Amino acid sequence: MNCIIIDDENTARAIINQLCTKVSNLNVVEEFSNAIQAIKYLNQNEVDLIFLDIHMPDFSGFDFIQTLKSPPKIILTTSDSKFAIDAFEYDCIVDYLVKPILLPRFEKAIQKAQSVSKKAKTNINQDKVEQASGNELYVNIDRRLIKIDIPSIYLIEAKGDYILVKTEDKNYTVHSTLKKIEEKLPTNLFLKVHRSFIINVTKIVDIEDNSVLIKKDVIPVSRSSRPELMNRLNLL
Amino acid sequence: MEQPNLSYLTSLSEGDKEFEKKLIQIIKSEFPGEYKLYKQNIEHKNYLKASENVHKLKHKISILGLEKSYAIASEFEISLKEKEDDFLKGEFEKIMQIITDYLMNL
Numbered sequence: 001m002n003c004i005i006i007d008d009e010n011t012a013r014a015i016i017n018q019l020c021t022k023v024s025n026l027n028v029v030e031e032f033s034n035a036i037q038a039i040k041y042l043n044q045n046e047v048d049l050i051f052l053d054i055h056m057p058d059f060s061g062f063d064f065i066q067t068l069k070s071p072p073k074i075i076l077t078t079s080d081s082k083f084a085i086d087a088f089e090y091d092c093i094v095d096y097l098v099k100p101i102l103l104p105r106f107e108k109a110i111q112k113a114q115s116v117s118k119k120a121k122t123n124i125n126q127d128k129v130e131q132a133s134g135n136e137l138y139v140n141i142d143r144r145l146i147k148i149d150i151p152s153i154y155l156i157e158a159k160g161d162y163i164l165v166k167t168e169d170k171n172y173t174v175h176s177t178l179k180k181i182e183e184k185l186p187t188n189l190f191l192k193v194h195r196s197f198i199i200n201v202t203k204i205v206d207i208e209d210n211s212v213l214i215k216k217d218v219i220p221v222s223r224s225s226r227p228e229l230m231n232r233l234n235l236l
Numbered sequence: 237m238e239q240p241n242l243s244y245l246t247s248l249s250e251g252d253k254e255f256e257k258k259l260i261q262i263i264k265s266e267f268p269g270e271y272k273l274y275k276q277n278i279e280h281k282n283y284l285k286a287s288e289n290v291h292k293l294k295h296k297i298s299i300l301g302l303e304k305s306y307a308i309a310s311e312f313e314i315s316l317k318e319k320e321d322d323f324l325k326g327e328f329e330k331i332m333q334i335i336t337d338y339l340m341n342l
Contacts, residue, residue: 008292009266009292009295010262010265010266011259011262011263011266011295011296011299012295014258014259014262015248015259015299018248018249018252018255018259019248022250055288055291057288079291079294079295079298080291099295099298100244100295100298100299102247103247103248
């Protein structure tokens with residue numbers, strides 16, 4: 001695995017570098033003292049793993065992650081355990097190491113990163129089948145891959161471990177998450193207006209303060225989503 | 237008061253003397269600048285910036301095996317974020333002096 005280290009502290013970078021020498025198949029290709037330099041590097045180069053310090057001046061580790069379109073696996077390194085809960089918000093974060101990092105804990109984190117890599121590889125073929133080839137999206141229901149015409153979708157609702165996909169003709173209950181389906185949908189048509197709802201903005205009937213009417217469904221709009229929703233509308 | 241030690245460093249090096257030398261050198265070169273920045277920020281009452289300096293220095297404190305001092309620094313970091321220049325400042329600066337003396341003799 002090729003990795004980079006991002007940490008504003010020279011001492012921390014030297015320690016992580018040393019820890020990397022203790023693990024086979026782990027190759028440090030570059031080190032950065034700030035996240036901006038790393039973004040420039042990642043625009044030109046691909047890596048498998050990033051050791052990322054959260055607490056950096058001006059541009060934090062979390063700010064950095066949000067700039068990456070398809071982030072590689074990330075192991076957070078920090079002197080604070082208080083950010084651990086925030087780390088769960090990101091699928092790319094495979095582990096969270098609190099400084100000073102000890103070798104056994106470091107090795108465990110690398111094992112986690114490696115096992116995520118293996119899982120990702122086995123999922124590649126499945127993903128290819130399920131990926132939208134244009135206006136179509138294939139969903140797995142009862143071991144059958146069912147084709148859905150993307151523009152016909154008007155609403156997607158999160159329901160625990162499932163999502164309910166509503167189309168012009170039919171509704172589908174799929175074992176997936178809003179986050180996963182959101183990645184497959186064209187951003188010009190769809191918008192997540194609430195943590196439980198994605199809507200097709202072309203199907204809006206009307207909007208009232210904190211809700212939107214799609215077909216016959218009244219959907220709540222979160223305060224944070226409202227500006228983006230208003231931007232999408234062709235207002236007179 | 238507890239004294240700094242190199243047990244973390246030696247556990248990390250597993251006998252690699254080159255690495256030990258290199259890391260000590262890095263700490264010796266990085267620590268004074270970080271502490272100076274902290275003092276400047278305290279002097280100018282930039283408590284938020286000073287808390288960031290303490291955050292960085294905290295890592296050095298932990299590397300040098302100062303567990304109780306680490307706890308003090310963590311509390312001090314929080315109090316600085318709340319713009320409080322409290323009694324922990326004296327404690328923290330004592331720790332900094334101990335580290336300064338220790339690094340000078342390394």
